[in-house]
Amino acid sequence: MIDVLVTRKQREAQGIYSFELTAIGESVMPSFSAGSHIDVHLPNGLVRQYSLCNHPDERHRYQIGVLLDPNSRGGSLCMHEAVSEGTQLRISEPRNLFPLEHEAAYSLLFAGGIGITPILCMAERLANAGKAFELHYCGRSAAGMAFVERLRESGFAASVHLHMDDGEAAQRLNTAQVLADANPTHHVYVCGPTGFMEHVLGTAREQGWQDAQLHREYFAVAQAGAADSASFEVQLASSGRCLQVPADRSVAEVLLDAGVDIPLSCEQGICGTCITRVLEGVPDHRDMFMTEAEHARNDQFTPCCSRAKSARLILDL
Numbered sequence: 001m002i003d004v005l006v007t008r009k010q011r012e013a014q015g016i017y018s019f020e021l022t023a024i025g026e027s028v029m030p031s032f033s034a035g036s037h038i039d040v041h042l043p044n045g046l047v048r049q050y051s052l053c054n055h056p057d058e059r060h061r062y063q064i065g066v067l068l069d070p071n072s073r074g075g076s077l078c079m080h081e082a083v084s085e086g087t088q089l090r091i092s093e094p095r096n097l098f099p100l101e102h103e104a105a106y107s108l109l110f111a112g113g114i115g116i117t118p119i120l121c122m123a124e125r126l127a128n129a130g131k132a133f134e135l136h137y138c139g140r141s142a143a144g145m146a147f148v149e150r151l152r153e154s155g156f157a158a159s160v161h162l163h164m165d166d167g168e169a170a171q172r173l174n175t176a177q178v179l180a181d182a183n184p185t186h187h188v189y190v191c192g193p194t195g196f197m198e199h200v201l202g203t204a205r206e207q208g209w210q211d212a213q214l215h216r217e218y219f220a221v222a223q224a225g226a227a228d229s230a231s232f233e234v235q236l237a238s239s240g241r242c243l244q245v246p247a248d249r250s251v252a253e254v255l256l257d258a259g260v261d262i263p264l265s266c267e268q269g270i271c272g273t274c275i276t277r278v279l280e281g282v283p284d285h286r287d288m289f290m291t292e293a294e295h296a297r298n299d300q301f302t303p304c305c306s307r308a309k310s311a312r313l314i315l316d317l
């Protein structure tokens with residue numbers, strides 16, 4: 001964990017603030033690679049993940065961009081309203097679940113809305129390394145698009161294409177055209193709202209791109225509703241104690257209520273903090289952290305969001 005001070009809070013676009021964080025008592029912060037995120041422990045007790053968007057060579061600060069989510073469960077609202085210059089926060093060291101493929105001959109970067117944050121960092125890294133790339137940044141309107149000036153003033157401005165929903169038809173993103181060449185040495189990176197990412201990745205697959213060439217960032221995992229969930233039982237291997245998990249509650253909530261300490265961070269299946277070993281039973285994996293192969297082993301799961309396909313799970317707790 002790193003204690004940081006908010007040294008700058010700046011409005012970047014409609015509903016978006018950037019925050020500059022510097023370590024308290026340290027002049028150098030842990031290095032990070034393009035695509036990394038940090039956990040931010042908010043004053044209201046929540047923990048949220050935000051992508052780093054400053055140049056990955058910088059060691060004196062981290063920068064994040066935060067969109068005020070109208071459906072905020074308290075994270076972005078707290079960042080916007082309760083965090084200001086001078087606020088002290090606790091953050092994790094950077095982690096990267098969205099790394100660049102450095103061997104790529106060409107990179108296609110797609111950002112939708114606030115998804116520009118990791119993509120911006122990737123563009124800086126690729127430009128710095130002299131790698132060929134193009135960046136497509138889509139937004140509803142110019143007013144809601146952050147960091148446009150930074151992109152226009154960058155040394156790679158010629159590789160940046162802005163696409164606004166309310167702009168002229170000629171500047172809209174023609175995804176199929178951009179992805180027409182599914183060259184196996186090229187890689188695609190996409191970050192933004194789920195619908196945007198599905199559109200880009202779906203189009204890429206239709207054009208013959210392979211999954212290994214496609215990379216996406218997860219901001220929030222679509223939560224399955226109670227309608228998709230059933231109740232089941234978890235058993236603690238150490239004591240044999242059984243706990244009922246109702247359809248509308250997570251395993252983590254039930255465990256915490258029962259006094260079982262489960263480390264939690266994102267609570268959305270993206271960070272892996274809560275991973276727990278499963279000794280018996282079949283989990284219904286709903287996280288985005290583990291790989292398909294890890295899911296198939298069924299020997300661990302994320303109690304913050306995953307459930308059970310079997311009537312009971314025996315947990316190594």
Ligand code: FES
Pocket residue numbers: 263264265266267268269270271272273274275287289302303304305
């Ligand atoms: Fe992040 Fe469960 S707390 S995956």
